[in-house]
Amino acid sequence: MSTENRPWTYTTEDATYNVDKFTDEGRSAFILILEVDKEIQAARKTLAKLEMASRGFNGVVSAQVTDDMLFEEEEDTTEEE
Secondary structure, eight states: OOGGGSOOEEEOSSOEEEGGGSOHHHHHHHHHHHHHHHHHHHHHHHHHHHHHHHHHHHHHHHHHOOGGGOOOOOOOOOOOO
């Protein structure tokens, strides 16, 4: 059976509803839910890639550092009055 002929459904905790029976406003909102969910999935995928890239870059930087690169704060040489 092809999924193309199956009606869209909206499921809550209590029941499943036929989207074809929604008002025009309800169908529009349902379509926007689908679009928003797709964008959220894309954003999560992008975030995962960015986090992985950040870990990789941090690994490269961490491999470069040596003790002679340690930051040393200079003492404040101004006199208090």
